[in-house]
Amino acid sequence: MINSVLDCVEDRTGAVSGVKHFLYEDIPASSGWHQVLGSVAMFCFLVQVVTGILLALNYAPTPPDAHASLRFILTELTSGRLIRGLHHWGASMMIVVVGMHLLQTFLWGAYKKPREATWMLGVILLLLTLGFGLTGYLLPWDNRAYWGTVVTTQITAKAPIAGPYILRLMGSEDGNIGVQTFARFYGAHVLLLPPLMMMLIGLHVFLVRKHGVAPAPVETEPKKKFFPGQVFKDTVAIFIMFSILFALATMVRVPLGKIADPTDTTYIPRPEWYFLFLFQLLKFFEGPLEIIGSMVLPGVAVGLLFATPFIDRGAAIKLRQRTFAIGIVLFAGIGWASLTFAAMRSTPHKEPYQSFTAEEVAAVGSFRQGQCWQCHGVTPGDMKAGPNLADIAVHEERDALVAHFQKNAGNRGLKDLQFRQLATFMRKLDDESVVAIASTPINVVSGAQLYMKNNCGVCHSINSAGGKSGPPLNGVAKRRDRTWLEGHFGDPQKFSPGSMMPAYKFERADMDSMLAYMETLKD
Amino acid sequence: MAEETLEKRRGFLVGSIAAMMGTISAALGLPALGYLLVPGREKKKSDWIEAADLSKLMVNQPEQIIFNRVRRDGWKLVTEKAAAWVVKTGEQQVVAFSPVCTHLGCAVSWNSGDKTFACPCHTSSFSPDGKVIAGPAPRPLDRFDVRVDGIKVMLGDVKKSAEG
Ligand code: FES
Numbered sequence: 001m002i003n004s005v006l007d008c009v010e011d012r013t014g015a016v017s018g019v020k021h022f023l024y025e026d027i028p029a030s031s032g033w034h035q036v037l038g039s040v041a042m043f044c045f046l047v048q049v050v051t052g053i054l055l056a057l058n059y060a061p062t063p064p065d066a067h068a069s070l071r072f073i074l075t076e077l078t079s080g081r082l083i084r085g086l087h088h089w090g091a092s093m094m095i096v097v098v099g100m101h102l103l104q105t106f107l108w109g110a111y112k113k114p115r116e117a118t119w120m121l122g123v124i125l126l127l128l129t130l131g132f133g134l135t136g137y138l139l140p141w142d143n144r145a146y147w148g149t150v151v152t153t154q155i156t157a158k159a160p161i162a163g164p165y166i167l168r169l170m171g172s173e174d175g176n177i178g179v180q181t182f183a184r185f186y187g188a189h190v191l192l193l194p195p196l197m198m199m200l201i202g203l204h205v206f207l208v209r210k211h212g213v214a215p216a217p218v219e220t221e222p223k224k225k226f227f228p229g230q231v232f233k234d235t236v237a238i239f240i241m242f243s244i245l246f247a248l249a250t251m252v253r254v255p256l257g258k259i260a261d262p263t264d265t266t267y268i269p270r271p272e273w274y275f276l277f278l279f280q281l282l283k284f285f286e287g288p289l290e291i292i293g294s295m296v297l298p299g300v301a302v303g304l305l306f307a308t309p310f311i312d313r314g315a316a317i318k319l320r321q322r323t324f325a326i327g328i329v330l331f332a333g334i335g336w337a338s339l340t341f342a343a344m345r346s347t348p349h350k351e352p353y354q355s356f357t358a359e360e361v362a363a364v365g366s367f368r369q370g371q372c373w374q375c376h377g378v379t380p381g382d383m384k385a386g387p388n389l390a391d392i393a394v395h396e397e398r399d400a401l402v403a404h405f406q407k408n409a410g411n412r413g414l415k416d417l418q419f420r421q422l423a424t425f426m427r428k429l430d431d432e433s434v435v436a437i438a439s440t441p442i443n444v445v446s447g448a449q450l451y452m453k454n455n456c457g458v459c460h461s462i463n464s465a466g467g468k469s470g471p472p473l474n475g476v477a478k479r480r481d482r483t484w485l486e487g488h489f490g491d492p493q494k495f496s497p498g499s500m501m502p503a504y505k506f507e508r509a510d511m512d513s514m515l516a517y518m519e520t521l522k523d
Numbered sequence: 524m525a526e527e528t529l530e531k532r533r534g535f536l537v538g539s540i541a542a543m544m545g546t547i548s549a550a551l552g553l554p555a556l557g558y559l560l561v562p563g564r565e566k567k568k569s570d571w572i573e574a575a576d577l578s579k580l581m582v583n584q585p586e587q588i589i590f591n592r593v594r595r596d597g598w599k600l601v602t603e604k605a606a607a608w609v610v611k612t613g614e615q616q617v618v619a620f621s622p623v624c625t626h627l628g629c630a631v632s633w634n635s636g637d638k639t640f641a642c643p644c645h646t647s648s649f650s651p652d653g654k655v656i657a658g659p660a661p662r663p664l665d666r667f668d669v670r671v672d673g674i675k676v677m678l679g680d681v682k683k684s685a686e687g
Contacts, residue, residue, distance in 0.1 A: 047551070054555055058597075065598065072598035076563035079554035086551075228536040239543040246550055395565060395595070 023231070027213045029221035031230055034108065035213060036237035037101035042201060043238045044094035047245070048132070049194065051087040059139075061186045063179055066141040067259040074256055074431070075393040085249030091133055093245050095274045098129050106308070107325055109316055110214035116309035118207040121200055123305045128197050133272055135189040138182060146260030147269030149185070150177055155282070155294045176262075217316045253380050255431035266355065266463075266523075270347050277339035280346075353436040353444065354522055357465035358457055360433075361448035361517070363425035364440050366418045370409035378437040389426075390434050398423045421452075447517025450510055459501070462521060470501065475523035485515055565595070574619070575676040580611040583651060585633045585640070587622070590678070607667055607678060608633060608640065610651060619667040620653050621681045626660040640664065653684065662686045 010016040058077060060069040073080040102122065105111060111119035138149040154175055157167045167173075171180035224230075261267075271279050278298060285293035304311075312325075353361055367373070375386035382388055394401070401423035402416070414422075451457065459470035466472075476485070484495060489511065492501040506514060574590045585608045592605045608620040608631075620640070622630045629644035639656060640649040647658030654663050668679030 050551060050555075054558060057559065060598065068598040072563070076565060076598075078557035078561040080558060082554050083558055228533060228540065232536040232540055235540045235543050239547065242547050242550070392564065 023225075023227035025209065025212075025226045026223040027226050027230060028215035028219050029224055030216035030219055031213050031224070033233055033237075034104055035230070036234045037097060037104055038205075038208070039234040040237050040241050041094065041097045041101050042205075044090060044097050044241065045197065045201065047086065047090045047242070048094060051083050051090060052190070052194075054083050055087055056190065061139075061183075061190075063141050063182050064259055066139060066182070067256070070140050070256055071393060071430075075391065081253070081391075082249055085252070085254055086245060088254045089245055089248040089252070091136060092273070093241065093248075094129055095133065097241065098126055102126060103329060107322065107329060108214065108319055109312070109322060109325065111309040111312075112214075112316055113309070113313070115207070115211050115214060118204060118211065119309050120306055121204045121207065123302070125197070125200055125204060126305075127302070128193060128200065130274070132189065132193055132197075133274065135185040135193070137272055138177075138185045139189065140256055141182070141260045142257035143260055143264060143267045144257050144270075146177065146262065147267050148271050149181070150175070151269050151271065151279075153177060153181070158291060159295055160291065214316075217318055253431070255435075257432045258430055268348060268350065273340065276343040277336050280339040280343035283346075350522065351436070351439065351520070352432050353440040354520055355463055356433070356436065358448045358451045358462045359421050359465070360425050360428075361436075361440060361445060362418075362452040363422045364437055365445040365449045366414055366422040367425075367437055368445070370405060370412050370414055370422070372405075372409065373437075375408070378434055389429060389437070390431070394426045394429060396427075398427065401426055441516070443513040443516040444520055446510070446513035447515070450506070450514055451517065454504065473518065474521045476521060477519040478523070482515060482519075485518060486511060489514070563597070571670060571677040571679050573675050574607060574678045575609050575617075577611070577615075577617065577671060577674040577676055580609065580617070580676075582611050582613070585610045585620075585651065587633070588619075606630070608664075609676060612652075615671050617669050617671055617676050618652075619669050619676075619678055620649075621665040621667065623665065624660060625655075625662045625664060625684065626658070631664070 006016050055073065058069060058073050058080075060066055070084070073084060105119065105122065134152060138145045153167060153170055153172050156170070157163045157172075157175055159166060167175065169184075171178075171182075171184040258264075270276075278294075281297060282290065282293040285291075353364065356364075373384075375384055377384045377388040378390055380388070380390045382390070396404070398420065402419045405414075405419045405422060406416075451462075457466040459467045461467060461472045462474060464472075480488070488495040489504045489506060491503055492499040570593070572590055572592055574588045575586070580586055588607050588609050589604055590607070591602055593600055593602050595601075606622045608622055610618050610620070612618055620631075622632070624631050624642040624644065624647055626642065626645055626647050629642050631640040631642045631647075631649065633639075634641045634648075638651060640651075640653075642648065642658065642660070645659050647660035648656045649660070649664050650656050652663075653666065655661075663684040665681050665684050667681050670677040670679065
């Protein structure tokens with residue numbers, strides 16, 4: 001039965017002998033585990049295609065809906081988080097695997113004649129992979145995406161002569177990013193790059209086939225077949241890669257932050273980890289030299305990669321004798337790792353609550369005082385009787401929420417005003433701010449509650465919310481020391497003559513909380 | 524003998540390749556099915572909307588009411604125009620029909636001549652209480668939830684009518 005179907009297909013299309021031809025190709029006896037990486041890379045791409053299509057089926061590719069629709073995918077749809085996680089981590093995974101594939105080929109010298117073209121195509125595929133990462137980074141349209149892309153466009157804008165044109169090509173007018181840039185990035189990400197990638201992968205594989213898998217310098221044993229031995233090894237490697245990817249996607253949450261806000265100048269942009277080393281490199285070159293870090297060095301590096309087969313034209317030798325190649329890899333690896341490490345260390349860290357208004361920090365206090373945590377988890381996977389706030393978006397109207405609070409936490413000493421503020425806060429929760437409910441230190445929360453109770457916000461502002469008659473409090477701890485602040489609370493006029501601030505005599509514990517809160521306020 | 528172990532080994536390899544590929548496909552495919560087929564988590568009930576003034580309605584005289592309602596459409600909140608045929612059936616009793624024909628969804632309108640709701644598309648017609656009189660429509664007109672509050676007529680969600 002099966003045979004007759006196969007025969008029938010074979011007679012009409014030749015597909016069966018085609019597949020057989022593919023599977024039973026002769027490969028050198030030395031082939032083995034070190035050559036699985038190409039297949040794994042290709043499989044990574046396949047995962048990206050599948051998850052990418054799935055995401056696109058529920059995604060509105062234009063701001064600001066892009067953000068809303070991704071939020072919908074994450075908070076409303078079954079497996080939405082998983083699929084987004086797979087796509088996000090899959091991108092990183094693909095970079096890693098492609099990088100390893102390149103390293104292996106380089107170390108073994110598999111780029112040598114007649115495989116120069118295969119190698120150069122591979123370098124182009126690496127660049128395309130990075131292009132996917134670059135264009136995809138903008139698509140969530142949260143602050144991270146927005147500011148990360150602003151930096152990228154600014155860097156390219158500095159290119160001599162071509163700068164303004166590249167900027168135009170990216171749909172940006174004098175460095176601003178808007179719907180046009182978004183459309184171009186999205187178009188490139190889903191319409192331009194994928195078919196290009198597929199064609200070039202096809203060509204790359206064709207060339208691998210044409211020249212055969214690179215043999216060891218001396219092959220003594222007769223050739224073997226690709227199937228099933230090598231296919232098995234490839235599949236095991238793919239399976240391991242996929243298991244790691246799946247674990248990452250389920251266990252490490254990729255937060256979707258606040259919607260992109262071009263006016264939020266306090267946001268610290270940071271590119272994806274695989275671009276961090278470039279980011280760091282830039283810091284070594286200032287002013288007119290900047291171009292060395294942004295264009296010249298990366299350009300030279302890519303040029304050298306392309307030219308590798310022509311620089312090293314010697315006959316194939318054993319891996320152990322390729323000391324120079326090993327040296328280059330070690331040198332590049334150490335350089336890359338230390339740049340990346342330095343970049344990670346030098347990025348200032350901001351706790352989520354540090355961008356909150358006082359009202360929002362105080363709302364965290366209300367959440368705790370109202371013991372809302374008895375029913376609602378606030379970290380992923382924390383299963384309790386009520387919905388987990390880390391997994392959902394709160395859509396309920398404010399009044400409905402207040403009614404819910406009064407019913408369930410009415411007897412825990414909270415005022416109606418606090419309930420209303422908590423309701424407002426709940427409706428604004430996102431993946432990043434929800435973290436603050438559990439992580440904001442107790443004394444900071446008490447400080448903010450005290451701040452609210454004494455109506456400090458009538459005159460002062462924190463994170464741009466509040467009155468204007470007193471000085472804004474962000475960075476106050478940098479301007480004044482602790483003793484000054486403490487004394488100033490008790491007798492403002494003594495410390496700043498002419499001040500119209502009334503004196504506040506706080507008890508010791510309250511004073512400590514207040515000061516602790518003031519100290520967390522960053523510029 | 525050597526032949527046989529070779530054959531066994533080959534069987535093992537082919538089997539494990541299939542098993543691993545199958546596992547991966549399931550790990551991708553099953554979530555994908557859930558993602559595409561299960562509707563969104565939140566089922567928002569529409570708010571009550573004040574649609575008509577009871578004192579201005581005449582008994583058994585259907586009146587078309589156009590009102591704005593806010594609806595959650597996927598990731599969006601949309602404000603849209605909606606219509607209802609409101610019929611006062613008693614002193615404090617009102618029913619409201621959805622104007623969507625239960626056949627293929629054309630808009631029905633009240634024909635005051637022969638006192639029926641008529642659909643222009645495939646000539647279904649419905650009696651003033653929504654029942655099918657003629658035509659291909661498979662079930663009575665759908666009804667809105669209705670609440671009468673003093674003289675205010677409030678409309679809620681549309682409930683699908685029962686077959687037949
Ligand atoms: S749609 Fe109304 S009769 Fe067909």
